[in-house]
Amino acid sequence: MNDNIRVLLAKPTHDAHDRGVRYIAKKFRDDGLEVIFTTFLLPQEVIRIAIDEDVDVIGISCSSHGHMPIFEELFTNLREHGVDDVLVIGGGVISGQDQQVLKAWGVSAVFGPGTSAGDAISHIRANVLRR
Numbered sequence: 001m002n003d004n005i006r007v008l009l010a011k012p013t014h015d016a017h018d019r020g021v022r023y024i025a026k027k028f029r030d031d032g033l034e035v036i037f038t039t040f041l042l043p044q045e046v047i048r049i050a051i052d053e054d055v056d057v058i059g060i061s062c063s064s065h066g067h068m069p070i071f072e073e074l075f076t077n078l079r080e081h082g083v084d085d086v087l088v089i090g091g092g093v094i095s096g097q098d099q100q101v102l103k104a105w106g107v108s109a110v111f112g113p114g115t116s117a118g119d120a121i122s123h124i125r126a127n128v129l130r131r
Contacts, residue, residue, distance in 0.1 A: 004034045005128050007057040010046045011039040012070050017063035020113070021091065024059075027117035033124065043073035047081060055086060056128045059120075063092040068101070075105050087128050089120070 009025050011018045018039060025035045036053050038046065050058050062070060071090065078086065090102055090110040099110045108127055111120045 004032075005057065005124060006034045006036070006053060006055040007059060007124065008036045008038070008046065008050050008053060008055040009059045009061065010037075010041060010049075011061050012041055012043060012046060017092075018061070020063070021059075021061035024061075024091065024111075024117055024120065028121065028124075031117075031121050033121070043070055044077050046074065047077040047083070050086060051081060051083065057087045057089065057124055059089045059091060061091045062094060065093070067092070067094055068098060071102055071105060071107065087124065089123070091115075091120070 007028055009021055009028075011021055022037070025037045028035045036049065036055065038049060041049070046058065046060070058074070060067070060070060060074065067090070074088070078084070088107050090107050092112070094102070094110050094112060102110060109120075109123050
């Protein structure tokens with residue numbers, strides 16, 4: 001079994017507020033997670049990379065209030081491609097009400113401003129499905 005956890009961190013569409021997710025990418029790498037980082041992609045492009053790179057986790061960072069259609073399309077594409085073993089997490093500025101909807105759709109956790117990188121790492125390590 002491969003002990004490396006592969007994480008795709010994506011800043012979809014043209015949400016340019018990427019300082020936080022870049023910091024998280026560094027912290028994840030420092031902890032030994034394998035990180036692939038992308039920006040300015042559509043959800044279907046994120047899924048293509050996730051499949052091509054055989055990732056264990058998809059992390060979507062949104063800070064400009066366009067997150068609901070992004071996550072909706074992401075989950076539609078995951079279902080269409082039969083991808084059901086990837087842990088999906090969210091981050092950024094996402095309201096509590098929207099977080100509840102995202103969790104109902106299948107988002108494992110949402111990490112907002114002020115969350116420690118250690119909390120996200122612990123969540124990933126505790127919840128990733130090993131293949």
